[in-house]
Amino acid sequence: MFIERERMSFKKGFTLIELLVVISIIALLLAILLPSLGLAKEKAKNVLCKNNLRQYGLCAEMYLNENDETYPSAWDSLFKTRSSGWCQWHDEENFLDKRPDLAGPLWPYLATQGIHLCPTFKRIGKEYGQNHPGHNPNIPINPQYSYSMNILLGPGYAEKRTRVRRPMNTFFFAEENMWTIPGLNSYVLNDNALCTIWNTSSPLDSPPPYTDSFGFFHNSPKLGKLVGKSWSEIKDMKIGNTYAVFTDGHVDAVTPEESYRRSRP
Ligand SMILES: [Zn+2]
Ligand SMILES: [Zn+2]
Structure with a gap:
């Protein structure tokens, strides 16, 4: 009688226990696969970003060859951002x-x-x-560009390629941070220029906080928790990085704390 009933329940389908085992195995597989899918996506984004910057490096090479080895002013380098307000980078009306x-x-x-x-x-x-x-909150955020040029290459500082003494360590274009980090920077991306110095009369060794800094929104799993924190609160944490192309043409990962060291020509 007992055996009969067992057989019957087998014919009906899965038992509750079997179903739970199957569900937990699926859940386990998803838990294993999902983070690696996220990681693959993040890696693909890193590759695309680095390729963009590599093209910026090639552009510099061609531009300098044809322009007496002289860098343009950062604010007007790719897009003339001094002319029409600070929302230009995300304002469709100012797209080229x-x-x-x-x-x-x-x-x-x-x-x-x-x-x-x-x-x-x-x-x-x-x-x-x-x-x-x-x-201006009335202008929708539809970014046109996200890379900014090092102002210390332009007029008032290096000006010419021959005056860049550390080409491997002086960035040309880099990704700028999108929120202020008290103790490190005071401004965020608003134009085409990344300024780790206040203005062209500031001494090169002026200490932080700077106006702009490199960002850290690549490879940053805890990004949401880090935004709005001060530099002293996050500097010992794993905060992620962004990318920069240097004046020798190589592309490298950079972190906000390197903004000073890797901008000086
Ligand atoms: Zn990027
Ligand atoms: Zn704006």
Whole structure:
């Protein structure tokens, strides 16, 4: 009688225990697979971002060859960002298809759609873009570019390639942070220039906080918890990185604390 009943329940389908075992195995497999899928996605974004910057490096090479080895001013380098307010980087009305007069001297060498925006930045920019100084909340955040040039290469500082003494350690274009970090920087991406110095009359060895710093939104699993914290609170944590192309053309990962050291020509 007992055996009969067992057989019957087998015919009906799975027992509750069997079902639970199957569900927990699926859950376990998902738990193993999902993070590695996320990791693969993050790696793909890193590769795309580094490729963008590599093209910036090639552009510099061509531009300098044809322009007496002289760097342009960072603010006007790729997009003339001094002319029309601080929301220009995310304001469709100022995009080059509508305003070709805002193209900077580097633009003819980099006139490729899709390489001016880091794939990681697309989300970061939408989420934190309203934090920049002088932001007009009526202008939607639709970023046109996310890389900024080192102001210390332009007029008042290095000016010429031959005056860059540490090409491997002086960045050309880099990803800028999207929120202020008290104790490290005071400004965020708002133009085409990354300034680790207040203005062209500031001494090169001026201490932090700087106006701008490198960002850390790549490879940063705890990003949400780090935003808004001061530099002393996060500097010993694993905060992630962003990328920069250097004046010798190589692309490297950079962190905010390197902003000073890796900007000085
Ligand atoms: Zn704005
Ligand atoms: Zn990037």
